[in-house]
Amino acid sequence: MKDVARQAGVSLSTVSYVVNDSGPVAGARRARVLDAVRLLGYTPNESARRLRNKSTATIGLIVPDLSNQFFALVAEGVEQAAAEQEALVVLCAPEAIDRPTQYYARLLRSQRLDGLIYLPGGEGMTLSLALELAEAGPVVMVDERIRGFEVPSVVADSRGGARAAAEHVLALGHTRVAIIGGPEALWTSEQRMFGFQEALAGYKVPLHSVTVRVGDHRIDSGASIASELLQGPASARPTAFICANDLMALGVLKHCRALGLAVPGDVSIVGFDDIPIAELVTPGLTTVSQPARTMGQLAADTLFRLLDGGECADVSSPLPTTLVVRDSVAAPDTCATRTH
Structure with a gap:
């Protein structure tokens, strides 16, 4: 929406009024916005629209190993942040149900999930898989980064x-x-x-x-x-x-x-x-x-900002660790x- 606003030379709220049909916009401005929409190939973010309309968002949390208490603590943090947003968290355990991670990309595309928080397992995440997930919808990673791929990631030192x-x-x-x-x-x-x-x-x-x-x-x-x-x-x-x-x-x-x-x-x-x-x-x-719980909370907060159409806060600095x-x-x- 920011790109559309910049292209059309109007405010972000004007773009929102046009694409959501939620407010009056003069004919010339509306035409400029619609031209920019067509030029940039913009499609409205249904997940963000649901959040703005106070509909319940559903996010997925992918964990590699349910026996590891570290992942449970991260999940607690995610759940706490989701509760504040009145959002639902779906626990996704690919290894437990023998489903590839690509399955969750399909759920994102079908909008059965609005976004994903991903904790990679023993095999890690390949660049191709990261691209597939990111193309399907918003993704925030926890405790992992991928070189050459800009995706929000919450890590510790x-x-x-x-x-x-x-x-x-x-x-x-x-x-x-x-x-x-x-x-x-x-x-x-x-x-x-x-x-x-x-x-x-x-x-x-x-x-x-x-x-x-x-x-x-x-x-x-x-x-x-x-x-x-x-x-x-x-x-x-x-x-x-x-x-x-x-x-x-x-x-x-x-x-x-x-x-x-x-x-x-x-x-x-x-x-x-x-x-x-x-x-x-x-x-x-x-x-x-x-700080596993904090990592989960920060990851969820970051995802909700993305779903709400906002900019991602800087989560690049590692959180402190303690011996x-x-x-x-x-x-x-x-x-x-x-x-x-």
């Missing part, structure tokens, strides 16, 4: 948080370190790996003493990688695991218990996300807290001398 987590471990004297990164397709996984690497470089940790593996953000992958890396004598195994999310860290903790290894006496563990269970396990998990120190990390003083 994954890089800084990961660096702080690794520095905490290294400052205690750990040099035999295992890093479990997230799926390589994800921008957030890349950012956290950059943060881990910056900390290792800052502490001049020899590369031969660092083991890097890639997990899928689930408990089982953390346990499986721990099973691989904790074989052999104590003097050769990692004394600390730095994980890209809490679920994989909990998987490492689970396997350590199965082996009879003490945490943090034998193995230190740090995670990322600070999901609610992180402080309930024994020992409490040292992790990086990111939460609990009991799963300690100095490696006794690790090398223990045997199991």
Whole structure:
């Protein structure tokens, strides 16, 4: 509508009166607006019209894994913001119902959904899929970005948080370190790996003493990688695991218990996300807290502004993360001398 107003040389309200037939407009001005509409190929946004008319909007929230409490916290934030707008939120779980994400693009095109909030899963989002979704309707991403594609995205400072987590471990004297990164397709996984690497470089940790593996953000992958890396004598195994999310860290903790290894006496563990269970396990998990509910609220607020025809607020700056120190990390003083 702003483009039409600029082309026709009239105010935004004049364009609204013409396309919505909601107010008187002089014949010459109306003709200029209609000419601009035809020239630019403008079609009214039915979702925005419903919001302005106080009709109920329906937005989709795509989450990759219902077992991850981080996604549940984001969903709470989305729901809180939607309640303020009296909008409906439809939970979309492609993996749970074995439907491709393209299915939700079709829902957008059919206007059964007015917009989408998208949290990418383990495979991430390709540029072609992002384009397909964006062509279908308004989309806001959470905890992910795509290079070369301008779409609103709400993220936290994954890089800084990961660096702080690794520095905490290294400052205690750990040099035999295992890093479990997230799926390589994800921008957030890349950012956290950059943060881990910056900390290792800052502490001049020899590369031969660092083991890097890639997990899928689930408990089982953390346990499986721990099973691989904790074989052999104590003097050769990692004394600390730095994980890209809490679920994989909990998987490492689970396997350590199965082996009879003490945490943090034998193995230190740090995670990322600070999901609610992180402080309930024994020992409490040292992790990086990111504001999941706030991320959900901000994403929903951004989407509603887009649906209402407004400009998108700047959400490019990452939200702050905080290192939460609990009991799963300690100095490696006794690790090398223990045997199991």
